[in-house]
Amino acid sequence: MKIGELAERTGLAPSRIRFYERIGLLKAVARQDNGYRSYPDDAVLALKLIATGQRAGFSLDELRTLLPGDLAQWDHGSLLDTLRRKVRDIEALQAQLAQSKAQLAGLMAQIEARPQDMDCAANARRVLSGMQLAEPGDAPPPKAGRRR
Structure with missing residues (x-):
């Protein structure tokens, strides 16, 4: 064709x-x-x-490495191994995205917890001063509203 x-x-x-x-x-x-x-x-x-x-x-x-030159010559075991690796990669990415989402949700909660008498600039300083540089694998920051 x-x-x-x-x-x-x-x-x-x-x-x-x-x-x-x-x-x-x-x-x-x-x-x-x-x-x-x-x-x-x-x-x-x-x-x-x-x-x-x-x-x-x-x-x-x-x-390129997955597809054989002739589709009739596909190595079943190799194909399944490759697909399993891709699923694990996707699961790791999902976990990373869930962590990022939790961190952003926590940040939004902190920003939204602005005291009534505080302007936005002061609130930004308040939120930023409480932030720590996150390392990969760190737990998300505590949710706003929790007082110890």
């Missing part, structure tokens, strides 16, 4: 398809006598896998 049909079947721009070919993600592309590219039916599946992989957070380098 020609690149226009492949683009239509995958929803990818022809320039994107040529890019994937140029960097070695899309293989087995033949040239006709007139120089036009001729793509096998497997190219649709390969491109859909690449697009799905990118949406799932795989880098192009990761996809």
Whole structure:
């Protein structure tokens, strides 16, 4: 099939398809006598896998090592190992994002706990003076409103 049909079947721009070919993600592309590219039916599946992989957070380098030259030659164990690693990476990122969210929520609570008689600049100084530079793995700051 020609690149226009492949683009239509995958929803990818022809320039994107040529890019994937140029960097070695899309293989087995033949040239006709007139120089036009001729793509096998497997190219649709390969491109859909690449697009799905990118949406799932795989880098192009990761996809290059993950995708076999021939889709029929996929190493089941290696594929599962790679997918498990990606899930662990995503879980670590989720934990980091949850920590960042908690820190921001705590900061917002501290800002919103401004005493009635305090202007914004003084409140900013109050909040900033209570902040510590967080190190990776530190617990979020205590919630505003807690008094000891």
